Structures are given as structure tokens and as C-alpha cells.
Amino acid sequence: MHISTKRFYDKPIKNGVIPEELAYDAFMMFASRHKHDREICPAFQESRNESHTAYGFHTSILAVSRKLASFEELKEQFTHCTGCGACDIRDPNNLLAGDYYLRTTTNVDLVRKVRHDFLASGNGYKEWAFVGKHLEEHKRHKTDELTRWADGLGLPNKGSTILFVDCLSALQTPEIPRATAKLLQAAGINFGILSEPWDAGAEAIETGQFEAAEEYARHNAQQLKDAGAKTVVVPDAMAYETLYLEYPKVFSSMPFKPIFATDYLDHLVEDGMLKLEKPVKVRATYHDTCSLNMRTGIWETPRRLLRSVPELELVDEFHIEQWWYCCGNKGGYKQTHPDLSKDLASGRLKSAADLGVDGMILGFSPRCSMQFREISKKNPNPKLMELSGILAESAGI
Numbered sequence: 307m308h309i310s311t312k313r314f315y316d317k318p319i320k321n322g323v324i325p326e327e328l329a330y331d332a333f334m335m336f337a338s339r340h341k342h343d344r345e346i347c348p349a350f351q352e353s354r355n356e357s358h359t360a361y362g363f364h365t366s367i368l369a370v371s372r373k374l375a376s377f378e379e380l381k382e383q384f385t386h387c388t389g390c391g392a393c394d395i396r397d398p399n400n401l402l403a404g405d406y407y408l409r410t411t412t413n414v415d416l417v418r419k420v421r422h423d424f425l426a427s428g429n430g431y432k433e434w435a436f437v438g439k440h441l442e443e444h445k446r447h448k449t450d451e452l453t454r455w456a457d458g459l460g461l462p463n464k465g466s467t468i469l470f471v472d473c474l475s476a477l478q479t480p481e482i483p484r485a486t487a488k489l490l491q492a493a494g495i496n497f498g499i500l501s502e503p504w505d506a507g508a509e510a511i512e513t514g515q516f517e518a519a520e521e522y523a524r525h526n527a528q529q530l531k532d533a534g535a536k537t538v539v540v541p542d543a544m545a546y547e548t549l550y551l552e553y554p555k556v557f558s559s560m561p562f563k564p565i566f567a568t569d570y571l572d573h574l575v576e577d578g579m580l581k582l583e584k585p586v587k588v589r590a591t592y593h594d595t596c597s598l599n600m601r602t603g604i605w606e607t608p609r610r611l612l613r614s615v616p617e618l619e620l621v622d623e624f625h626i627e628q629w630w631y632c633c634g635n636k637g638g639y640k641q642t643h644p645d646l647s648k649d650l651a652s653g654r655l656k657s658a659a660d661l662g663v664d665g666m667i668l669g670f671s672p673r674c675s676m677q678f679r680e681i682s683k684k685n686p687n688p689k690l691m692e693l694s695g696i697l698a699e700s701a702g703i
């Protein structure tokens with residue numbers, strides 16, 4: 307049996323018409339009546355509105371195609387998705403239907419495609435206009451601003467291994483790339499950084515601004531090529547999701563391989579190149595970032611690294627619940643639904659506090675860090691900790 311992995315839904319929604327191919331897939335999803343994605347969906351957890359689920363999105367498309375619902379309703383519904391990817395790993399219908407096992411469809415791609423089509427037809431989302439502004443601002447940042455996090459580390463702008471740090475991480479959570487760079491240096495790795503990285507393009511893709519995202523991907527890929535990169539270590543979950551899943555859609559072949567920071571560091575520990583010997587005495591749980599556990603399948607290496615740290619007691623979430631959390635700062639959700647987004651983050655912090663831990667560890671995810679830092683200002687329990695900082699402490703850096 308051939309399972310197509312081509313990008314589906316190629317035809318745009320325009321002039322008030324849902325393409326036949328899309329209506330067909332939506333019908334198949336509707337007819338299958340699979341709703342395994344409801345409780346795991348963070349948007350549904352907050353709104354309790356079944357329209358805000360993968361099943362609801364497909365059903366609404368079908369309804370619009372049959373003139374039973376309006377495009378404006380559809381447009382609003384499609385803001386209720388963080389793009390976490392939980393539905394795509396939990397719901398066999400997303401993975402294997404469309405037309406029952408002959409095609410591969412994913413809800414995350416569908417949501418982005420619909421958002422893009424609204425934008426392309428001149429009926430974009432005003433709440434996400436900020437993304438375009440951010441991107442333009444990022445272009446204007448100077449090299450010294452973008453690489454200030456690396457001051458004094460003596461990193462070159464060339465190398466077969468490049469630590470890719472885009473502007474969000476460089477400007478908002480500079481301590482994460484700095485700790486990562488020090489860990490690589492402690493392990494004896496020769497690596498460089500880019501002089502003018504632009505945004506990886508995650509927010510643009512998530513909000514359907516594909517053309518802008520492609521421009522950014524081309525700029526970054528050229529920078530990486532010019533630097534001689536073969537291995538690109540990425541200490542930012544959403545940037546990694548973008549390089550790993552989206553860049554290959556733009557480039558037929560990539561001359562470099564992205565690898566997430568925890569995977570890379572885990573190899574270094576396993577090979578004895580990085581020693582985590584100093585105790586970090588804390589009882590803490592770990593927050594899985596959607597871009598890692600659900601979108602790119604990385605959940606083991608952060609835990610393995612944490613278990614390598616002497617005297618650190620990792621109290622993990624129940625193995626089912628660990629899959630349904632989202633910080634709420636993804637997919638433009640924070641901008642369109644600020645209150646629901648805050649509730650998601652508060653709920654996540656409470657579930658960590660209920661484990662009776664001292665800390666919640668965040669794993670190389672600037673957007674999660676920014677969100678939780680903002681929310682926990684009022685109630686700093688549990689304490690927020692960065693995995694990069696814990697590893698650096700244990701390595702004696």
C-alpha cells in the first residue's frame with residue numbers, strides 16, 4: 307500500500323470555495339467519528355468547545371463546503387489551535403485518514419494552510435500582524451546585538467559544527483545559548499555561530515505567513531552554507547522544529563543536519579566527553595515542550611540528561627498526562643486568546659506544583675520560558691529552572 311507524504315491540500319481556499327480535495331478529506335474525518343484528540347487538545351481543555359479540535363476543524367470545513375456554516379465562523383475557529391501536534395500523534399484518523407489509510411494528513415498542516423489561505427485572500431488575522439513586524443525588526447538587528455549572548459566566548463563565524471541561535475533566543479533568553487556554548491566548549495567541541503541569523507521562521511509558519519517564512523529560511527540556509535555548516539546544533543525547541551520539519555519542504559536537499567541540543571549533549575555525555583559530576587540537589591519535574599515531544603519526538607534525551615545529574619531527583623509527570631500540556635505560547639494562540647493562553651500556563655504550573663516538587667525544568671525553549679516566567683511572577687511555585695543552567699552547574703561551568 308502506498309502512503310503518500312505529499313503536501314496535501316495544495317489547492318487554496320479562495321473566492322469562497324472549499325477545494326473538492328479538502329472537502330473530501332474533511333468528510334472522511336467527519337465520517338470516521340474519531341475523537342481521540344479532544345481531551346489531549348490544549349485549546350479544547352480551555353474552551354470545552356468541540357469546534358476547537360482536529361475533528362471540529364475538519365467538520366467545520368465540511369459544513370462550509372456544504373454552505374451550512376460561514377467562512378467567518380471558520381476563520382475564528384481556526385485561531386483556537388496552538389499547533390502543539392498532540393492530536394496528530396493521538397488521533398489515528400489524522401495520521402492515517404483522509405481517505406482511510408491511503409494518505410497521510412496532519413491537523414497542524416491543515417490549520418496552517420487554512421490560516422495561509424485567509425491571509426492570501428486578503429482576509430488575514432489582524433492579531434497576527436505583529437509577526438510580520440517582528441520579522442522586519444529582526445532583519446534590522448545588528449550582528450553585535452544578535453551575538454551579545456556569546457561575548458567573551460571567542461566563537462568564530464565558521465565551522466562544520468554551528469550553534470544556531472536565532473534572534474528570539476539571542477535577545478529574550480540569552481542565558482540558554484550561552485550555557486549551551488559553554489557546555490560544548492567544556493566537551494572540547496570546535497564550533498562556530500552565525501554572524502547574522504534571522505528568525506528561524508516558526509511564528510510565521512504557525513500563523514500561515516509562508517512566504518515570509520520561506521524568505522527567512524533561505525537567508526538562514528545561505529548563512530549556514532557560507533559558514534561551512536554540516537552539523538547544526540539548535541538550542542531552541544521551536545527553531546529546531548522549524549529547521550527539522552519545515553526547511554526540508556523549502557530545499558530539495560539540505561547540506562547540513564539539524565540536531566537538537568539535548569540529543570547532541572546526550573551523545574557527549576555518553577561518549578564521556580562531557581562530565582556531569584557536580585551534584586545539583588533539587589527535586590523537580592520536567593516540562594515537555596510541544597515542539598519536542600509531540601512535533602519532533604524528543605522526550606528521552608532531556609530526561610536522560612537530567613538523570614545523569616548527581617542528586618537531582620526527577621519526579622516525572624504521569625506517562626499519559628505528560629502528553630497533554632502546552633504553555634499556550636505557540637501558534638499565535640497567546641495573541642488571539644490571551645486569557646485562555648494564561649490559563650493554560652497556570653494550569654501547567656499547578657499540575658507541576660501538585661507533584662510536590664521544588665522546581666519545574668524547562669528544556670531549551672525560549673517561548674515556554676518567556677510564557678512561564680510571565681505567569682509565575684505572581685506565584686513562583688514551583689520555581690522555574692532551565693535545563694541548560696542545571697547541566698552547566700553539574701558540569702562545573
Ligand code: SF4
Pocket residue numbers: 343346347348349350358359360386387388389390391392393394413414
Ligand atoms: S494541534 Fe494541538 S491545539 Fe491544535 S487541534 Fe491539535 S491538539 Fe488541539
